[in-house]
Amino acid sequence: MLRGFRHTLNSSRLQPGETQLRIENVHLSFGGVAALTGINLEVRQSEILAIIGPNGAGKTSLLNCISGLYKPQRGRIMFNDGQEEHDLIKLRPHQIARLGIARSFQNIELFRHMTVLDNLLAGCHVHMKSGLLSCLIYWGPAQREQIAFREFVEDIIDLLEIESIRDKKVGTLAYGLQKRVELGRALAMKPAILLLDEPMAGMNSEEKEDMARFILDINEEHGVTIVLIEHDMGVVMDISDRVAVLNFGQKIAEGTPDEVRSNPLVIQAYLGEEHALFPFGAGGSHD
Amino acid sequence: MVSGIFHTSYESDMALRRTPAQKIRLALFILFILVFPFFASRYTLTLANQVAIATIGAIGLNILTGYTGQISLGQGGFMAVGAYTAGLVTVRLGLPWWLSIIIASLVTAAVGALFGIPSLRLKGLYLAIATLAAQEIILWVVTHWKALTGGVEALVVPDPMLFGIRINSDFNFYWLAWGLVGITALMTVNLFRTHYGRAFIAIRDQDIAAEVMGINLFRYKLLAFALSSFFVGLSGALIAHYRSIVTWERFTIDVSVLYLAMIIIGGLGSVSGSLFGATFMTLLPAVLNNLGRSLRGVFPQITSIMPFIQQATFGLVIILFLILEPEGIKKLWEDIKDYFRLWPFSY
Structure with missing residues (x-):
């Protein structure tokens, strides 16, 4: 079901299945508290x-390490952009963003006083090239660039079905819509990898269904790699290709949803003793 | 009711004035500015020129504080840099006045960027204190580096001439000052519909998210300081050439606070708000002065305490304004426009 997009949302040059991100033995601690101890994880295109x-x-600490907000004390996070590998630990957050790693936040961190349109356009920041002087004059190339990106952003508005609120200030929007705008802002970066920190937290089942559909659309139509933190097991088991389980800063399991579901360590981590995990059963609906 | 306006291109949808009513209002305002000096007295022309200079300074401060969220108490110091640079370049190097204004703006931009470096680590009130230090350091240098600035002595600047015409007469200066207000305002509104401006606002609203979106915080904060100081320096340079005399007393901490009050009362993060605030804060003392002078004839016994009454009224009006309309005159103006836009279906 293609919508006739004029622009692709995916900036990665890799083929599906190639290793895009390799997290190697990452240790992160705050003072004496160890947040992550020896995490190894691979993300594939x-x-x-x-x-x-x-x-x-x-979980969020790991995401923050990838996007450069936290600096792990040990380990490497290697990102393959199709031409060379970058160690993200050595880069600053804005440089990591330039490589095409976009994210959303657990607590919405939108630019509250901007309109939805401006938030999405702010997401395009790394792709805008006009110089300061031509922007001050706003004539010719600078104007054409702004209009070109406006067209691109309209595609995202179309995808996320937020046409009616494009001129609203995001601070005035309902929670579920703000989450959607935040997803849109990350998409505006044309991400190679999209990191989503609890995109469905606090939503009702209808909103969750919408959000799951958007995530699947972005992944299937544009091939964007998605790394997702989520507490709703129904959703997780339904939409993800692979699942990694963290407990006390360690990865205790990794595999397909079915493998993880039956892993005794995971059951123990969640329930403390041996119980059947997740009452939904295999392939349960997520609402 | 505004209805039936359909934009069929992104270009027209992204224009600064999107409806005929907006275009007419702007045209009327420009017409007023063009016609005004031919009917104004010398005194009102002086006030108009002061408003113009203050507007440029307020737009400059608004770029930094209103749009980018970096509170600055260094406004007076940066204006002093602009004024002294313009004056010294004219007096010592004999450069033409227009070149001195450009140099002064650029020098102030550089000084502003220098004092903006702490903004990478400091936010909010802490940054305010750091900029307060900038204010004090600049004034200290101005008053103590006698060899360069002449210290506390006034610096006398020769009259700016263009084709044998004296530019700093009230009437002639009006065109220069308001022309520069137009250029400053246009550049600023343009800036804030491109990625530079959006980066500034993003830093104000949510700096961590801004960084993760690929905005280099250090670069854009320094840029905000530089751009802001460029316009503040411009307004300082205009003061130097308009007054023909530069003294340090004109650029004390009072000025910094006055300009902060201007943009808060006018409207933070708004070009029109800067104009409203600058107009309000320039005209209010003048109105109170005239009122005081006429009252002196009626109540001769209160002449001695008149200045205090004026000061208190000034403060009172500001406080009332902040209580009744915390978002500033800009919001008031928008409410008025909305009322007429929605009339007669105001629900």
Whole structure:
């Protein structure tokens, strides 16, 4: 079901299945508290990888390491952009963004006083090239660039079905819509990898269904790699290709949803003793 | 009601004035500015020129504080840099006045960027204190580096001439000052519909998210300081050439606070708000002065305390304004426009 996009949302040059991100032996601690101890994880082009685990397991810390907000004390995070490998630990967040790693946040971190359109256009920042002087004059190339990106952003608005709110200030929008705009802002970066930190937290089942559909659309139509933290097991088991489970800063399991579901270590981490994990059963619906 | 306006191209949808009503309002305003000096007295022309200079300074401060969210108490110091650079370049190097204005703006931009370096580590009130240090350091240098600035002595600047015409007469200066207001305003609104401006606002609203979106915080914060100081320096340079005399007393911490008050009362993060605030804060003392002078005839016994009453009224009006319309005159103006736009279906 293609919508006739004029622009691709995916900037990665890799083929599906190739290793895009390799997290090697990452250690992160705050003072004496170890947040991550020896995490190894691979992310492959065009997959949906879910990271799950109990509260405080280190999921968000891992995402923050990838996007450069935290600096791990040991280990490497190698990103393959199709031409060369970059060690993300050595880069600053804005340089990592330039490589095509986009993310959303657990607590919405939109630019509250901007309109939805401006938020999405701000997401295009790394792709805009006009110089300061031509922007001050706003004539010729600078104007054409702004209009070209406006067209691109309209595609995202179309994809996320937020046409009616494009001129609204995001601070005034409902929570579910803000989450959607934040996804759109990350998409505007034409991401090679999209990191989503609890994109469905606090939503009702209808909104969750919409969000799951958007994530699948982005992944299937544009081939964008998605790394997702989510607590709703129904959604996780339904949409992800692979699942990694974190507990107390360690990866305790990794595999397909079915493998993870039956892994005794995972069951123990979640329930403390041996129980059948997740009452939904195999292939349960996510609402 | 505004209805039936359909944009069929992104170009027209992204224009600064999108409806006929907006275009007419702007045209009327420009017409007023063009016609005004032919009917104004010398005194009102002086006030108009002061408003113009203050507007440029306020737009400059608004770029930094209103749009980028970096509170600055260094406004007076940066204006001093602009004024002294313009004056010294004219007096010592004998450069023409227009070149001195450009040099002064650029020098102030550089000084502003230098004092913007702490902004990478400091936010909010802490940054305010750091910029307060900038204010004090600049004024200290101005008053103590006698060999360069002449210290506390006034610096006398020769009259700016263009084709044998004296530019700093009230009438002639009006065109220069308001022309520069137009250029400053246009450049600023243009800036804020491109990625530079959006980066500034992004830093104000959510700096961590901005960084993760690929915005280099250090670069853009320094750029905000530089751009802001460029316009602040411009307004300082205009003061130097308009007054023909530069003294340090004109650029104390009071000025920094006055300009902050201007943009808060006018409207943070808005070019029109800068104009409203600058107009309000320039005209209010003048109105109070005239009122005081006429009251002096009626109540001769309160002449001695008149200045205090004026000061208190000034403060009172500002406080009332902040309580009644915290978002500034800009919001008030928008409410008025909305009222007429929605009339008669105002629900």
